[in-house]
Amino acid sequence: xxxxxxxxxxxxxxxxxxxxxxxxxxxxxxxxxxxxxxxxxxxxxxxxxxxxxxxxxxxxxxxxxxxxxxxxxxxxxxxxxxxxxxxxxxxxxxxxxxxxxxxxxxxxxxxxxxxxxxxxxxxxxxxxxxxxxxxxxxxxxxxxxxxxxxxxxxxxxxxxxxxxxxxxxxxxxxxxxxxxxxxxxxxxxxxxxxxxxxxxxxxxxxxxxxxxxxxxxxxxxxxxxxxxxxxxxxxxxxxxxxxxxxxxxxxxxxxxxxxxxxxxxxxxxxxxxxxxxxxxxxxxxxxxxxxx
DNA sequence: AGGCAGGTGGCCA
DNA sequence: TGGCCACCTGCC
Numbered sequence: 001x002x003x004x005x006x007x008x009x010x011x012x013x014x015x016x017x018x019x020x021x022x023x024x025x026x027x028x029x030x031x032x033x034x035x036x037x038x039x040x041x042x043x044x045x046x047x048x049x050x051x052x053x054x055x056x057x058x059x060x061x062x063x064x065x066x067x068x069x070x071x072x073x074x075x076x077x078x079x080x081x082x083x084x085x086x087x088x089x090x091x092x093x094x095x096x097x098x099x100x101x102x103x104x105x106x107x108x109x110x111x112x113x114x115x116x117x118x119x120x121x122x123x124x125x126x127x128x129x130x131x132x133x134x135x136x137x138x139x140x141x142x143x144x145x146x147x148x149x150x151x152x153x154x155x156x157x158x159x160x161x162x163x164x165x166x167x168x169x170x171x172x173x174x175x176x177x178x179x180x181x182x183x184x185x186x187x188x189x190x191x192x193x194x195x196x197x198x199x200x201x202x203x204x205x206x207x208x209x210x211x212x213x214x215x216x217x218x219x220x221x222x223x224x225x226x227x228x229x230x231x232x233x234x235x236x237x238x239x240x241x242x243x244x245x246x247x248x249x250x251x252x253x254x255x256x257x258x259x260x261x262x263x264x265x266x267x268x269x270x271x272x273x274x275x276x277x278x279x280x281x282x283x284x285x286x287x288x289x290x291x292x
Numbered sequence: 293a294g295g296c297a298g299g300t301g302g303c304c305a
Numbered sequence: 306t307g308g309c310c311a312c313c314t315g316c317c
Contacts, residue, residue, distance in 0.1 A: 029298060125298085128298055128299080129297090129298085129299040129300065129312095130296080130297045130298085130299060130300095130312090130313090131297060131298075131299095131314090131315090132296095132297055132298080132315095132316070132317090133298075134315095134316070135297080135314085135315065135316070136298085138315085138316095174313080177313090177314070177315070178313080178314095179312075179313030179314055179315090180300095180311090180312040180313050180314095181299095181312090181313080182313085183312090184300085218300085218301085219299085219300065219301090220299095220300080221299060221300050221301080222299090222300095223298075223299060223300090224298090224299070224300085227298080240298080242298040242299080243297090243298065243299090244298065245298090259307080261306085261307090283298085287298095
């Protein structure tokens, strides 16, 4: 395999995250295809794009394999959420009346929500049930390596599309460490193949309808549906409630004894139309501070 | 070494 | 609605 020829590093204006904030955003559980090398350079893949990211003199820089340069240049800003004014969104969160949220925002100021491809996000979170991030990343790597198309002129492969997944036997999916999730992927792929346009229509639908549609798929419940809509469709009202958020709501808001459904309802009502963004701050803070 | 993990679906009262 | 359990399997 010949070495990749990368374009020159170039500035990516508009966002100057700390190394920790960059890691939290691209490798904190929103996406599962970024990895950092010993020199601190991140390499990531989404759709038919590959990019590298680095912090140089506190400025964010990027580059892409030469053959993909134009495509990545066009796609990267949107992927990294450049179309949103994150400072303004942060300011509209109810941190003024919520001391815990204020503390989370302070520690992770500048945190972003990725705007990933809908189909890739669906695949990633269909695999996420009771798995840790490292393991989900391994599943994605195996799926891409064994069933994804090569990205011409590079040694990288994209994730298989849903059309391609419909042709992969369930046993081969299981062999990618998917476990019982393989059946969900298989069934979803067959459903999608029988309903062309279903994914695009779901991505474009208003939040309540989009979520209802996702919930009809096997292996997709409340949490996964909200993750897909938040990280893969830019629906900032989507509020995924996982074990970390449950713990955060229960412990940081002194809601001991509340049942999970009640906690989730409290969160949605309390954080409002940007609940998903608030959720990301809570999630990052809770993970960073262990179970304490 | 063995429990547990960014859940979901099905079944029971 | 609420509670319980099976579902796969590789990390920490």
